[in-house]
Amino acid sequence: MGQLTDHAWQKEFEQPIYAQWKADKRYAFNTSSKRKIFSIDTPPPYVNTPVHIGQATTYVLMDFFARFHRMLGEEVLFPLGLDRNGLPIEMAAEKRFNIKLNDVSREEFIGKCYEVLDESSAASTESFLRLGISFNSWNVGTGIGDVYETDSADYRSLTQDTFIDLYQKGLIYEDERVNNYCPGCQTTLADAEVEYEERPGHFYDIVFTCKETGEQIIISTTRPELICSLGMIIFNPEDTRYQKLAGKTAISPLYHKEVPIRAHPSAEMDKGTGIMMMCSFGDLTDIRFFREESLQPLIAINKEGKMNEHAGFLAGLSVAEARKVMVQKLDEEGLLARKTPAKAHRTPVCERSKDPIEFIAMKEFYVKQVECKEKMKALAHQLHVFHESSRQILLDWIQSVSIDWPITRRRYYATEVPLWYCNSCSKAIVPPKGKYYQPWKEDPPVKKCACGSASFRGETRVFDTWFDSSISPLYILKYSRNDAFFRKSAPCTLRPQGKEIVRTWLYYTLLKCYLLTGKLIFRDAWINYHIVDEKGHKMSKSKGNVIDPKAALDKFGAEPFRLWAAIEGNLEQGDFRCSFERIEGAQKTLSKLWNVARFVSLFPEAKKATLQEADQWIIRELHEIAAFAREHYAQYDFHNPATRLKHFVWETFASHYLELVKSRAYNRDAKFTKAEQDAALFTLHYCLDTLLKLLAPIIPLITAKIYYELRNKDIHAEQFPKPAVKAETEITADDIINLNSEIWKSKKSQGKSLKSEIASLTIPKKLKGIAKDLQAMHQVKEMRYGERVEIVV
RNA sequence: GGGCCCAUGGUCUAGCGGUUAUGACGCCACCUUCACAAGGUGGAGGCCAGGAGUUCGAAUCUCCUUGGGCCCACCA
Numbered sequence: 001m002g003q004l005t006d007h008a009w010q011k012e013f014e015q016p017i018y019a020q021w022k023a024d025k026r027y028a029f030n031t032s033s034k035r036k037i038f039s040i041d042t043p044p045p046y047v048n049t050p051v052h053i054g055q056a057t058t059y060v061l062m063d064f065f066a067r068f069h070r071m072l073g074e075e076v077l078f079p080l081g082l083d084r085n086g087l088p089i090e091m092a093a094e095k096r097f098n099i100k101l102n103d104v105s106r107e108e109f110i111g112k113c114y115e116v117l118d119e120s121s122a123a124s125t126e127s128f129l130r131l132g133i134s135f136n137s138w139n140v141g142t143g144i145g146d147v148y149e150t151d152s153a154d155y156r157s158l159t160q161d162t163f164i165d166l167y168q169k170g171l172i173y174e175d176e177r178v179n180n181y182c183p184g185c186q187t188t189l190a191d192a193e194v195e196y197e198e199r200p201g202h203f204y205d206i207v208f209t210c211k212e213t214g215e216q217i218i219i220s221t222t223r224p225e226l227i228c229s230l231g232m233i234i235f236n237p238e239d240t241r242y243q244k245l246a247g248k249t250a251i252s253p254l255y256h257k258e259v260p261i262r263a264h265p266s267a268e269m270d271k272g273t274g275i276m277m278m279c280s281f282g283d284l285t286d287i288r289f290f291r292e293e294s295l296q297p298l299i300a301i302n303k304e305g306k307m308n309e310h311a312g313f314l315a316g317l318s319v320a321e322a323r324k325v326m327v328q329k330l331d332e333e334g335l336l337a338r339k340t341p342a343k344a345h346r347t348p349v350c351e352r353s354k355d356p357i358e359f360i361a362m363k364e365f366y367v368k369q370v371e372c373k374e375k376m377k378a379l380a381h382q383l384h385v386f387h388e389s390s391r392q393i394l395l396d397w398i399q400s401v402s403i404d405w406p407i408t409r410r411r412y413y414a415t416e417v418p419l420w421y422c423n424s425c426s427k428a429i430v431p432p433k434g435k436y437y438q439p440w441k442e443d444p445p446v447k448k449c450a451c452g453s454a455s456f457r458g459e460t461r462v463f464d465t466w467f468d469s470s471i472s473p474l475y476i477l478k479y480s481r482n483d484a485f486f487r488k489s490a491p492c493t494l495r496p497q498g499k500e501i502v503r504t505w506l507y508y509t510l511l512k513c514y515l516l517t518g519k520l521i522f523r524d525a526w527i528n529y530h531i532v533d534e535k536g537h538k539m540s541k542s543k544g545n546v547i548d549p550k551a552a553l554d555k556f557g558a559e560p561f562r563l564w565a566a567i568e569g570n571l572e573q574g575d576f577r578c579s580f581e582r583i584e585g586a587q588k589t590l591s592k593l594w595n596v597a598r599f600v601s602l603f604p605e606a607k608k609a610t611l612q613e614a615d616q617w618i619i620r621e622l623h624e625i626a627a628f629a630r631e632h633y634a635q636y637d638f639h640n641p642a643t644r645l646k647h648f649v650w651e652t653f654a655s656h657y658l659e660l661v662k663s664r665a666y667n668r669d670a671k672f673t674k675a676e677q678d679a680a681l682f683t684l685h686y687c688l689d690t691l692l693k694l695l696a697p698i699i700p701l702i703t704a705k706i707y708y709e710l711r712n713k714d715i716h717a718e719q720f721p722k723p724a725v726k727a728e729t730e731i732t733a734d735d736i737i738n739l740n741s742e743i744w745k746s747k748k749s750q751g752k753s754l755k756s757e758i759a760s761l762t763i764p765k766k767l768k769g770i771a772k773d774l775q776a777m778h779q780v781k782e783m784r785y786g787e788r789v790e791i792v793v
Numbered sequence: 794g795g796g797c798c799c800a801u802g803g804u805c806u807a808g809c810g811g812u813u814a815u816g817a818c819g820c821c822a823c824c825u826u827c828a829c830a831a832g833g834u835g836g837a838g839g840c841c842a843g844g845a846g847u848u849c850g851a852a853u854c855u856c857c858u859u860g861g862g863c864c865c866a867c868c869a
Contacts, residue, residue, distance in 0.1 A: 008831075203869070220869050272869045285867075389797075389864095396796090396865060499864095567817095582805080584831090585818065591831050599828030643807090647816080658828080666827085741834090748823080748835055755826060 002709045003601040009594040011557025014701045027134040029145030035075040039493045041473040044081030048092045048120040051127040054531040056549035060565045062496050063133045067697035068633045071720040080135040084151040086465030090413045092116045113413040132558045132700050157436035159468045160418040176363040183305020184355035187409040195351045205338035211249040218337050220272025225322035226279035228311045229298040234264035235275040253335040281359035301358050366404035379520050390527035397503040407467045414462035420444035424453030470508035473521045495522045559699045560587040566642035566698045597706045600688045606681035613769025615683040618657040619727035626721050629694050663776035693721045746791045762790035
């Protein structure tokens with residue numbers, strides 16, 4: 001049994017502790033363990049951007065879960081994943097080397113992606129290590145619990161296996177249809193990847209002519225460059241202004257194309273001029289309209305986001321340029337009646353590149369999702385979430401699914417679609433599972449097609465990054481790689497993730513794992529809210545209000561940050577605010593805890609003696625908190641227990657119990673018996689141990705150091721505390737706090753020091769059991785018992 | 794357009810039909826108290842956004858207003 005020699009907790013104490021954990025692989029997953037498995041499907045962060053404070057906070061919270069469940073005696077699977085696939089990496093490479101996808105060869109482009117990845121490798125994991133996160137491993141590998149990279153051959157081959165499975169089950173099909181298309185990224189996008197932004201725009205009032213009567217028709221549009229693809233002119237059936245045009249023909253300006261004019265409820269009377277042109281395709285409504293009206297769409301925009309031959313004189317121009325040229329030309333011809341700014345024009349844009357979405361027909365692979373909407377809703381109801389609003393986000397999204405999931409992308413740095421095609425009969429060659437394939441540069445696994453041809457071409461498309469990400473629980477539980485382990489560990493215990501990717505990561509994972517295994521892949525889903533700045537606004541690079549977790553770590557170390565995360569992280573509360581001031585507040589609590597421990601360590605441990613009533617009281621208080629913590633930790637609520645524990649450290653334990661038993665513990669004048677003193681010594685140590693264990697999941701570094709120096713053992717290998725001592729008393733914390741406060745106030749109001757003597761003190765009979773402690777604490781000469789408290793100085 | 798959440802001393806926050814309305818930071822006064830001045834003790838500061846209602850009784854329940862924040866859908 002040791003003593004704490006340092007006078008305060010220093011952030012410099014942290015580094016050797018986590019370095020030791022890393023060095024001796026303290027939290028490695030034990031594959032031969034018979035324990036119950038608690039598995040966490042951690043969200044793999046992108047490696048090319050530094051860890052931001054929101055991620056840092058959520059990983060810290062996950063670490064609470066992991067450490068708590070370890071102390072419950074469970075085998076915790078808590079792997080670190082690193083996302084290295086897809087558009088974000090490609091875009092970083094394009095920016096870094098100032099190239100575009102099609103400027104260079106595929107091999108060269110992939111090489112550039114590797115360069116970006118190499119430069120950004122260790123930076124993010126460093127922050128996690130410093131935060132004291134207890135990942136199973138810090139080394140990249142393919143074992144259970146190892147750090148995994150989503151672009152590894154192992155991960156990609158599992159992604160390809162899942163494609164092969166779904167393809168052979170008939171759950172994936174290829175079709176050519178109009179879809180969201182990002183001209184900047186040059187790829188098809190799923191609805192989940194589209195977001196809306198307020199973009200300034202204009203209404204252009206353009207002059208059309210009625211063929212039959214020759215009169216002018218003024219039509220408002222925000223997309224004049226699409227006039228070439230005009231299909232129909234419509235007005236609202238209720239609109240008397242245009243009734244006379246019904247059934248007539250309109251002639252488009254410049255292109256002189258004749259199209260029918262009809263009444264249709266899609267046109268709103270009070271928008272623009274009340275009469276609208278339907279072109280293919282300005283937005284999804286247009287697509288629906290063309291389909292419903294069986295109009296032949298005319299695609300005027302090509303894959304590069306430029307106008308094609310159908311646009312006539314606009315051919316070769318980008319959409320934005322075409323709009324400018326078109327407006328200018330209309331104006332010259334006297335066909336532009338008016339130009340007015342359109343306020344709050346919401347434009348669909350690519351969530352990554354922010355380019356406006358165009359709608360282009362392309363041949364892509366689709367995963368069937370529309371037909372299993374009801375099943376997905378049922379799974380959503382089955383999933384255990386911690387706030388109904390989380391489930392609602394998921395249900396809303398499932399409800400809004402209207403087309404199947406396009407999974408192929410025309411990019412390079414992602415998992416390749418594992419297919420080859422026979423050059424003679426066009427039949428698709430599906431390779432066997434279990435290997436990573438790159439068909440664009442490899443030969444197929446067969447020599448000859450069934451038709452006899454030996455000439456093949458490899459598929460060049462790759463998968464949507466969510467097609468990769470959605471197998472993360474399967475990957476970490478070794479689906480299709482270690483069947484015994486998968487059977488034992490599935491379903492994954494917990495999916496922790498942000499609310500903003502419910503419609504992508506959570507939804508696609510549930511969908512894909514259901515299609516593959518027929519089951520719900522998670523028991524619990526913990527949807528965390530956002531860390532916002534101190535004013536309550538979302539942090540974003542553009543706003544410049546981002547707090548770098550490294551700065552917090554440099555300034556305070558991990559422990560104040562972790563304690564802050566526990567105390568502020570109220571699940572019920574929604575978004576939570578971050579400021580250095582509040583982290584600093586947590587630091588003081590650590591200092592208090594350290595000094596409480598140092599005080600206790602001044603005394604030798606004692607065998608349990610007959611507990612005095614004060615001892616019974618503090619132990620009962622602590623047991624109540626322990627039971628509360630056990631129950632709430634299991635529900636992923638660390639906020640409420642942390643708040644109570646903090647209060648216990650400062651108030652109940654330090655200010656009241658310690659003061660109360662100080663004299664008995666020192667026993668300098670031998671006023672107390674040896675047994676009475678031992679009871680105090682026992683209680684001090686028992687309470688400290690229990691308190692440290694309750695706090696260990698939250699602040700693992702300081703508790704580990706104190707426990708190691710005092711007990712020479714690893715606190716994280718201990719069991720989560722259960723009441724080990726019987727403690728019963730009528731006395732409540734309020735009784736003691738109120739009495740002490742009254743005595744202090746009385747002394748103070750009479751200008752006496754707190755050490756001054758009290759001639760006589762009358763206390764309620766109920767408190768008789770702590771009378772001796774009170775007498776020593778407050779320097780009371782004579783103790784009396786009565787109905788109310790009386791203090792005679 | 795549809796829906797959701799929030800509003801409590803200067804700031805943040807607890808509160809879930811009856812409390813002298815909680816705590817933290819900040820502020821003021823006093824204390825070199827033997828674990829801790831990164832501490833202790835005491836104090837000032839709020840008609841609980843506004844209005845109406847339900848109730849014996851409302852910060853708490855209902856409705857409206859205002860001010861913040863968020864989600865979904867859609868637009869010529």
